[in-house]
Amino acid sequence: MFREADITDVSVKRQRSAVTIREVAKESGFASATVSIVLNNAPLARYIPETTKNRIVRAAKKLGYRPNVFARTLRNQRTHTVGVMVFDMTDPYCIPILRGIENTLYEASFLPILTDVHNERSRFERYLEMLLDRRVEALIIVANWLFVDVNVLGDLEKSNVPTAMIGRELKAGSVSSVTVDNEFGANAAIEHLYSLGHRRIAFIRGPRHITDTAPRWKGIRNFATAKNLEIDPNLVVDLPESSDPLSSFDAGYTLTQKLLQQGQSFTALMAFDDVTALGAIRALHHAGVKVPEQCSVIGFDDISHSSFITPALTTIRQPMPDMGQMAVNIVAENISAIQQQERVAAVHRKLVPQLITRESTGKVNLQ
Amino acid sequence: MFREADITDVSVKRQRSAVTIREVAKESGFASATVSIVLNNAPLARYIPETTKNRIVRAAKKLGYRPNVFARTLRNQRTHTVGVMVFDMTDPYCIPILRGIENTLYEASFLPILTDVHNERSRFERYLEMLLDRRVEALIIVANWLFVDVNVLGDLEKSNVPTAMIGRELKAGSVSSVTVDNEFGANAAIEHLYSLGHRRIAFIRGPRHITDTAPRWKGIRNFATAKNLEIDPNLVVDLPESSDPLSSFDAGYTLTQKLLQQGQSFTALMAFDDVTALGAIRALHHAGVKVPEQCSVIGFDDISHSSFITPALTTIRQPMPDMGQMAVNIVAENISAIQQQERVAAVHRKLVPQLITRESTGKVNLQ
DNA sequence: TTAAGCTATTGAAACGTATTAATAAAGCGT
DNA sequence: ACGCTTTATTAATACGTTTCAATAGCTTAA
Numbered sequence: 001m002f003r004e005a006d007i008t009d010v011s012v013k014r015q016r017s018a019v020t021i022r023e024v025a026k027e028s029g030f031a032s033a034t035v036s037i038v039l040n041n042a043p044l045a046r047y048i049p050e051t052t053k054n055r056i057v058r059a060a061k062k063l064g065y066r067p068n069v070f071a072r073t074l075r076n077q078r079t080h081t082v083g084v085m086v087f088d089m090t091d092p093y094c095i096p097i098l099r100g101i102e103n104t105l106y107e108a109s110f111l112p113i114l115t116d117v118h119n120e121r122s123r124f125e126r127y128l129e130m131l132l133d134r135r136v137e138a139l140i141i142v143a144n145w146l147f148v149d150v151n152v153l154g155d156l157e158k159s160n161v162p163t164a165m166i167g168r169e170l171k172a173g174s175v176s177s178v179t180v181d182n183e184f185g186a187n188a189a190i191e192h193l194y195s196l197g198h199r200r201i202a203f204i205r206g207p208r209h210i211t212d213t214a215p216r217w218k219g220i221r222n223f224a225t226a227k228n229l230e231i232d233p234n235l236v237v238d239l240p241e242s243s244d245p246l247s248s249f250d251a252g253y254t255l256t257q258k259l260l261q262q263g264q265s266f267t268a269l270m271a272f273d274d275v276t277a278l279g280a281i282r283a284l285h286h287a288g289v290k291v292p293e294q295c296s297v298i299g300f301d302d303i304s305h306s307s308f309i310t311p312a313l314t315t316i317r318q319p320m321p322d323m324g325q326m327a328v329n330i331v332a333e334n335i336s337a338i339q340q341q342e343r344v345a346a347v348h349r350k351l352v353p354q355l356i357t358r359e360s361t362g363k364v365n366l367q
Numbered sequence: 368m369f370r371e372a373d374i375t376d377v378s379v380k381r382q383r384s385a386v387t388i389r390e391v392a393k394e395s396g397f398a399s400a401t402v403s404i405v406l407n408n409a410p411l412a413r414y415i416p417e418t419t420k421n422r423i424v425r426a427a428k429k430l431g432y433r434p435n436v437f438a439r440t441l442r443n444q445r446t447h448t449v450g451v452m453v454f455d456m457t458d459p460y461c462i463p464i465l466r467g468i469e470n471t472l473y474e475a476s477f478l479p480i481l482t483d484v485h486n487e488r489s490r491f492e493r494y495l496e497m498l499l500d501r502r503v504e505a506l507i508i509v510a511n512w513l514f515v516d517v518n519v520l521g522d523l524e525k526s527n528v529p530t531a532m533i534g535r536e537l538k539a540g541s542v543s544s545v546t547v548d549n550e551f552g553a554n555a556a557i558e559h560l561y562s563l564g565h566r567r568i569a570f571i572r573g574p575r576h577i578t579d580t581a582p583r584w585k586g587i588r589n590f591a592t593a594k595n596l597e598i599d600p601n602l603v604v605d606l607p608e609s610s611d612p613l614s615s616f617d618a619g620y621t622l623t624q625k626l627l628q629q630g631q632s633f634t635a636l637m638a639f640d641d642v643t644a645l646g647a648i649r650a651l652h653h654a655g656v657k658v659p660e661q662c663s664v665i666g667f668d669d670i671s672h673s674s675f676i677t678p679a680l681t682t683i684r685q686p687m688p689d690m691g692q693m694a695v696n697i698v699a700e701n702i703s704a705i706q707q708q709e710r711v712a713a714v715h716r717k718l719v720p721q722l723i724t725r726e727s728t729g730k731v732n733l734q
Numbered sequence: 735t736t737a738a739g740c741t742a743t744t745g746a747a748a749c750g751t752a753t754t755a756a757t758a759a760a761g762c763g764t
Numbered sequence: 765a766c767g768c769t770t771t772a773t774t775a776a777t778a779c780g781t782t783t784c785a786a787t788a789g790c791t792t793a794a
Contacts, residue, residue, distance in 0.1 A: 020780055031744045036782055044783085047741050069500050070446075071780035073437045074749045084481075089466050092459075092671060099456050102483045106490075111497060114451075114481040116469045123473075130478055133436050249675055275675070282677040304459060308616055308642070309676045310649040387750055398774045403752055411753090414771050438750035441779045 019063045028059035073135070082110050082331065083131035086142045089116045091245035092303040093320065094142045097166055100324025101140055108332055119145070119243040124152060132159055138331035143168040145210065145245040162334035162344065164327040168211050169348055176346045178326045182212050185316040185353035186219030189270055189298050192355055194227060197364035198268035198296060202235040204255055204280065206272040209241050213272070216300070235259070235266055239276065248272065252279025260287045267295060267364045274299035274306050274315055292362035302356055311359035318353050386430045395426035440502070449477050449698065450498035453509045456483045458612035459670040460687070461509045464533055467691025468507060475699050486610040491519060499526055505698035510535040512577065512612040529701035529711065531694040535578050536715055543713045545693045549579050552683040552720035553586030556637055556665050559722055561594060564731035565635035565663060569602040571622055571647065573639040576608050583639070583667070602626065602633055606643065615639065619646025627654045634662060634731045641666035641673050641682055659729035669723055678726035685720050
């Protein structure tokens with residue numbers, strides 16, 4: 001059943017810009033070769049007098065000429081297109097990264113084809129194939145919450161397209177990377193808690209299979225050793241393995257609850273990431289423990305949630321838009337290098353995260 | 368300065384699948400026309416015996432033949448590509464929508480080109496042009512927080528490409544739409560509060576220029592009239608105009624603070640959207656008002672933040688993934704209709720939102 | 735005066751495919 | 765033995781560019 005107003009005709013024809021270079025040629029009185037040379041400002045254009053150029057440009061404008069991207073690509077191999085693969089878009093961590101990528105690509109007049117792998121191997125392969133079929137000039141991979149999978153790496157190597165990976169570094173191979181200095185970040189976090197007077201600190205570590213887990217823990221251990229701070233093994237728990245980045249909320253909740261039920265006393269809690277911290281905060285709240293008065297909580301990432309919750313979450317910010325931008329810059333340089341027949345090397349950039357102090361942490365002696 | 372390990376050679380050649388249909392022809396012993404017919408299962412394929420087909424398929428596989436997308440597009444005009452325009456990706460509201468779009472496109476073997484307009488008119492126009500140049504077969508627009516701008520509509524009409532808009536309905540013209548029943552949703556929200564016994568309810572309405580604002584308010588007024596519930600004008604405030612969807616957090620905070628400072632008493636607060644509600648909650652918290660014990664808060668949208676904050680936010684859920692899916696289905700149908708030379712009509716779907724009861728609302732007499 | 739070198743322009747080919755129209759063989763009913 | 769239809773295959777063309785090699789007029793150096 002339709003209401004009258006709901007139906008509107010849409011023209012069926014589809015001849016967007018049926019005007020070709022030949023028509024511009026005819027209109028301007030020159031050959032299509034000349035038109036092409038002028039409009040692209042090709043090397044030969046230097047022999048062409050202004051008057052001719054003007055006439056051609058005017059004709060093109062008059063007819064509303066727009067070069068056919070596909071014919072052009074067929075000829076010169078360039079697509080001005082970049083494939084972006086995300087491992088799980090629902091992870092709030094990757095949105096600002098995507099923003100950074102989009103923005104930087106826009107400035108470079110590239111267009112992103114976005115794919116979400118849903119953490120599934122088959123989907124990764126299918127998408128990779130589709131992107132390569134579309135001759136993307138580069139690949140940017142947002143490897144959030146990536147399971148270690150060596151074959152993925154292999155597929156990428158074979159692709160023969162400049163590739164940058166965000167959030168994970170592949171030591172060997174030709175894939176560039178943009179990561180954050182996890183060790184430094186974790187160090188900054190615990191230093192913050194320490195400086196507030198906290199000594200009994202609980203830790204929710206990341207899952208084993210996540211590459212960020214180890215360096216963050218290392219940063220903590222190093223600090224503890226340096227300051228002679230004792231880390232009580234009873235206060236250290238691990239997130240379980242999972243392919244869902246949002247699962248750490250429930251896990252954070254449950255683990256914190258368990259810590260509390262075991263009667264462990266701690267004045268601060270450091271979570272593997274912000275989502276985990278959010279879960280922990282709810283557990284504390286439900287147990288009647290006030291944040292930050294009775295327990296400080298610090299996260300990692302600075303996803304958008306963190307500034308919006310109450311109390312606002314103190315955390316270690318990853319410069320996500322910058323990471324996206326940097327990845328684009330890397331592959332953009334690769335692309336032009338290849339254009340000039342130059343060789344290209346994988347580069348690995350490590351950005352420094354930053355402590356963002358908000359409301360969820362406070363001096364220990366407040367309590 | 369490089370460390371040795373940081374540099375890895377990347378092959379410069381770029382001949383992904385230099386194997387053409389002609390090579391398959393040669394390998395199999397047939398003409399390229401035959402190969403094309405077989406591989407595409409074109410109508411003429413019905414005259415071709417299995418043995419021939421097999422030989423051709425085997426040859427194609429052996430050589431790893433992959434048809435050149437651009438040559439193919441040049442020939443038959445199809446790109447299997449859809450343009451997706453978001454007005455502001457940082458708005459948490461649109462991520463699940465994007466997910467829905469991506470997922471449905473994937474099933475239909477389409478690839479999305481993602482563009483973020485940043486709420487800027489010039490950017491909209493530039494991107495639109497780029498997408499049309501790339502002959503996207505359809506356009507999906509996520510019109511979150513869209514300023515009313517009639518010209519945008521005009522540009523879309525001219526584009527001559529099936530278009531679906533999510534979050535906003537354009538009555539006239541050929542653009543399809545997928546929206547949520549705002550009036551129904553707002554009605555459900557206030558009914559929820561009412562049924563909990565709340566009678567003095569504060570409202571933070573949306574900004575004037577947002578199309579969702581009016582119907583939501585209408586839903587509230589209708590309910591109030593029906594139940595003879597008095598709405599105190601002193602308890603009704605409006606979000607200011609802004610092009611930034613996240614600005615409503617600060618606005619929600621400030622407006623709530625103002626209400627409290629004016630000494631207005633209310634037992635519940637209904638916010639225009641979740642982000643606003645988050646701001647309101649913080650203001651209440653800072654003023655020492657407990658949620659939900661002393662004041663219930665309800666939002667609208669059900670962005671991911673809402674389930675992660677503590678107390679978890681009661682809200683009206685928009686079925687965002689479904690909206691994305693539905694938009695894709697609409698344009699997919701349009702595309703195949705056009706393929707069959709059929710006429711196409713704009714359709715307007717309105718989905719019903721759902722009350723999600725969580726922790727931020729409670730009975731009024733608890734306090 | 736001639737060869738050489740610019741300047742200005744263009745015809746033709748190539749990128750890789752899908753389709754149309756044509757060719758040719760084979761089956762078949764009369 | 766004849767046309768007619770069906771089966772099997774292909775040559776040729778067009779999609780819209782860009783670029784190479786060629787043409788031709790004109791200037792300049794020797």
